Amino acid sequence: MKDMFVTVKGLRLRYHDTGGTGTPIVLCHGIGGALELWAPQLQTLGKSRRLIAWDAPNHGLSDLTGRTEDWESYAAWLLAFVDALGLDQVILVGNSMGGALSLRVAGLAPDRVKGVFLANAASLGREVFPVFRMMTLPILGELMSKPSAKGVDMALSAIVKDQACIDADLRAAMLRDQFKDGGAVAFVATLRACTTLLGQRAAIWQRSHMLLSTLDVPMVILHGRDDKVLPLKHSEMAAKLARRAKLIVLDDCGHTPQIEQPAAFNTALSAFAATLTAG
Numbered sequence: 001m002k003d004m005f006v007t008v009k010g011l012r013l014r015y016h017d018t019g020g021t022g023t024p025i026v027l028c029h030g031i032g033g034a035l036e037l038w039a040p041q042l043q044t045l046g047k048s049r050r051l052i053a054w055d056a057p058n059h060g061l062s063d064l065t066g067r068t069e070d071w072e073s074y075a076a077w078l079l080a081f082v083d084a085l086g087l088d089q090v091i092l093v094g095n096s097m098g099g100a101l102s103l104r105v106a107g108l109a110p111d112r113v114k115g116v117f118l119a120n121a122a123s124l125g126r127e128v129f130p131v132f133r134m135m136t137l138p139i140l141g142e143l144m145s146k147p148s149a150k151g152v153d154m155a156l157s158a159i160v161k162d163q164a165c166i167d168a169d170l171r172a173a174m175l176r177d178q179f180k181d182g183g184a185v186a187f188v189a190t191l192r193a194c195t196t197l198l199g200q201r202a203a204i205w206q207r208s209h210m211l212l213s214t215l216d217v218p219m220v221i222l223h224g225r226d227d228k229v230l231p232l233k234h235s236e237m238a239a240k241l242a243r244r245a246k247l248i249v250l251d252d253c254g255h256t257p258q259i260e261q262p263a264a265f266n267t268a269l270s271a272f273a274a275t276l277t278a279g
Helices: 037-048 071-084 097-108 131-136 140-144 149-159 168-178 183-194 201-212 234-239 264-274
Strands: 004-008 011-017 025-028 051-053 090-095 111-121 219-224 244-252
Touching: 004 071, 004 234, 011 037, 011 071, 025 037, 025 071, 025 097, 037 051, 037 168, 071 097, 090 097, 090 264, 097 111, 097 201, 111 264, 131 140, 140 183, 149 168, 168 183, 201 234, 219 234, 219 264, 234 244, 244 264
Parallel strands: 025 051, 025 090, 090 111, 111 219, 219 244
Antiparallel strands: 004 011, 011 051
């Protein structure tokens, strides 16, 4: 699929758009990720539904912002991206960081979000991968995020249960992004803005809980049972708090279910979208 670019608030952002009719489904990747993490959805569901996957600022082939971003500011970027594409209403799908952004955009513009699909979403509780907590420390964070091929392998071992699901294209994209100028600095800055040595900042997950309990938006909350980065109990609690949510747990699956269990993920997403739009 050919790369597309749109200028948003002075930044050039990359995205893929499968085209088609129906309510657009916007796919949001996790921290340190890129739109290649949605390849199984773009290639399969994109044949029948309009899917739009983006590279968030500081990620993939999108421009750097030059300042520290957190979940709130990234959510503002996502909404601005949706505006730039002229999308009136959307279905938001987010993995990890992308889940935090999707939830927050629903809070910013509930009348424009027909549904939210959270996959191993960040910001739902305190606990987080110990390596991420260590990276919030001065000096150590810079050392641990230094670009290297070994760093890619370590990242992949964290986000998937079995690396057999990682194809050559995705591995190449991860390696490309490891060496993106300024990418590691932006990654660590965001991590520190949202996380401490003790875990995800209380103000962040408390805001997510508030949004879950007050938003009147249909949701699916999906989680891989074997996630090393974020525990299943976060999504279980989120499903209890949400006013209109269905919980789906995938066995034999880690932090990136859209890559690890694409058939089950696509079935769940397609069924959810069908309940929201007849397009």
